[in-house]
Amino acid sequence: MKVLRLFQKEAGVGSARFLILAALSGLSNAGILAIINLAASHVQDKEGNLVNLLLFGITIFVFVYTQRSLMVEVCHRVEQLVDRMRVRLIARARRAEFLELEDVGRAEIYSCLTRETLILSQAAPNLVIGIQSAILVIFTMIYMAFLSWTAFILSAACTIIGALVHISRNTQVKAELRESFEQENLLIESMSDMLEGFKEVKMSDARAHAIAQRIEAISHRVTRLRIRTQTTYATDFVFSQVTFFLLTGVMVFVVPAVSEAYTQVVVMTTTASLFMIGPVSNVVGSIPIFTNANSAAENIMRLQERLGRINGHKNGGVSSLADFKTIVLDGASFAHAPAGGDRPFTVGPIDLTIRRGQTIFITGGNGSGKTTFVRMLIGLYPNQGGTIRVDRATIGPFNIQDYRNLFSVIFSDNHLFAELYGQPAPDPVLVSELFELLEMQHKSRLENNRFSTTKLSGGQRKRLAMIAAILEARPICIFDEWAADQDPYFREKFYRVILPLLKEKGVTVIAITHDDAYFDVADLHVHMDTGRLKIIRGEEKALEMAPG
Template structure:
């Protein structure tokens, strides 16, 4: 069972105190039962009733304390385990090969680390109470055996028959739970699509109608599956109730018929059987929570397996990489293959031979889908080289050296997510940040407060400028930009190629930029053109003045 695999690994360490508290609470439950049963035998003895009342009240008080301790301990232990599981999943995602992490997807990771793990948190206290209920049932049966061995056999007989019927229902409930989980995922995907494309839906009624029809179909499927689950759970609960009533009826009707038992024993045995009802109902009522937790655990373990990486603590790299003594970074016969679904539709980049000299400006060009971004990921060490090699100064970068190699780069991807927090920045109190804000013309819109931007609520082009500022504040020797200028105004695009790139080069920063801006190819020292997954041409930079860039007046951006 997947739930128990996770709990044994994270939450059931040193669980003996919890289990002992559960047994103690069950024993105190039995003390309540025996005090009540004993009171039935001394109804004409006021002193005996008073003594048993004290026992009953003391047992109830101690049971309340034990129950509170048990639940608090279970909650504390589970929340600690939950925090560990969430951080471990993030550590696995960071440690995993990028293709594996991207295949899992950020939305699925968020779902597993959020709502689904919360199901585990809710299930553990319920499981502890269920364990307590099982202990209470066993103790009540033990007490019942002191009254009548035949009564125990009758109760156990009905419990076994009921257990078989309940077990069949449980199997059906588990299968339905899997179907519901899949249906919920399908509806969540459709809902997310609609919410992410509200503007497009408003502009195209056919698109909106089709998307809503698809979501409605998924919602209807989910409704039907949940209805089936509810009906089956009602059946499951009814069987459990009938099992209890049948056991109680067996005590009342069968026990006097098969044994020579006095009325007092039948009453006490019936009371004991009735006392079993509450823990039985507790176990039955907790089962849906257990099923949900089992499904969540299975999903969590599946994501772990797909990430193919153990959780690893991330050790901060060098604070400033400008003193890194490397001279060249090279790909030699390097190949990476994107595997399509079911092994079809794959795309291969390579074999590639390229060398980046330190301090140079390299433009990577080519049509969409040619493999430019994949080439960048190979150079960064984010995609594993499947054939050939990645080397620095002629030394191959092996798996153990990838983390150090990646520390050389600051990157602004085409889809970079800009956050207020400057997590990767080094020193911020030497005026460099203010210089960058002025250079990127953002001083009148954003400031730096502590280690964060004051806002990121800006246009797309301005967000890209903030991303560039954040990357430069990492003070790495190599800056990689993927279609950075695509979101900029004509004025600022010209400034980027004619002022900002020379400014970076003058400070010894190696610039590698993916670009389509052919009017500014002369800003590079080297241009590499990617075509159909390989570097088909190695083109020297267009001589200065060979492709004139238009003179543009500054405009608002």
């Protein structure tokens, strides 16, 4: 079982100390039974029973100490394990490649980070009780064997039958749990679809109804699956109890009739068998929790594997490539995975030289591949064809993050962070200059590296994003249709004031644009058409046409 191996390897459950504690607590538990049985059969012997009373007290003390240490320690270690798993998941998610993350999807990451880890930590106390009850059952069995072989064989048979029933059901239950995990992820996905598109949902009753129906349908499916699994568990649980009731009945009604010698021990074996019902119920009762925890552990580990290996490369915020003179694309290309059976859309092969300090415009129709090209240029999409070189250095897996740190990007569907994460507090003079430049000084402020508000119009949010991008002070700024969200006044300001200012600061700017009135601002103007790049104006040497 994955969860047992996980708990054993990473939380030290199963270490010598753990096993000794569990054995001691199981032994003292069985000891209490033996002492009571012994004392009950010697009620007349007052003196002997005083010793028994003392033993009784000591055994209870051992039980309390070991049991408590065991449970506290296991919960402690398992919580720490869960914490480590969460941290590791976050680390892997953050180091995963963009396409890997897109491929996994948010729902699975959310559910692993929250529900699945919760299932693991909730399983910890049950794990202790389960293992420990199993030990107790074994000890009681040994005691039983000591009292009577007939009783021992009977109870061993019952236990084995119970275990076999569980094992035979396990494959089915596992498949059910896997399916409900997938369905629950669908549930999260549809629910966030509804919440993220709430404006649109609100504006159409028919849409709201259809989405709600879809979510309800998934919810019903999850419920049906859960009920089916729980019913299996409930049936198994009741049967295991009844088996032991029957066992005790057989010991009282049947065995004495066949075996003479048995009559002397009947009370003790019956007590032992009754005593076993509790622990056996614990073991059987913890099976569903185990199975759940096991599938949770599997889900988390599968996600970890899907998010790829953590690469050891660490980066600060400043790129060691920051002094670059040129970025050269040599036959670089990227193809989207073919969605819906179509031909994959391919950008490139592209040959282009970007010189430091240039202002570069990229134009082209909708869907011509401008955004895809830019994402490949900045290392968000892998370059699948030729090479990208920064001066002499070829960009590869070992320096890609360093390379990405060259760029400040405002994507067309950008996410505006309310806080300037990972940046030292900027110079307040520069901040107020930028707020004035973008005319946002009466709308928002930067306090403790956070924007006082980001609840603004689309164009204003893009202006805050511009402030954040300039404050990041990276050598290259990329704007994907930034001006499209601005009014004519701000569009003019963008091309006539902001871009020249960035040029003056030595910042290399790459802007995707449709505003032909301002093409003169660019040093280099390239045009995209169905994934091919063509130079319109600028250094002729900047572009050597791709072969073919």
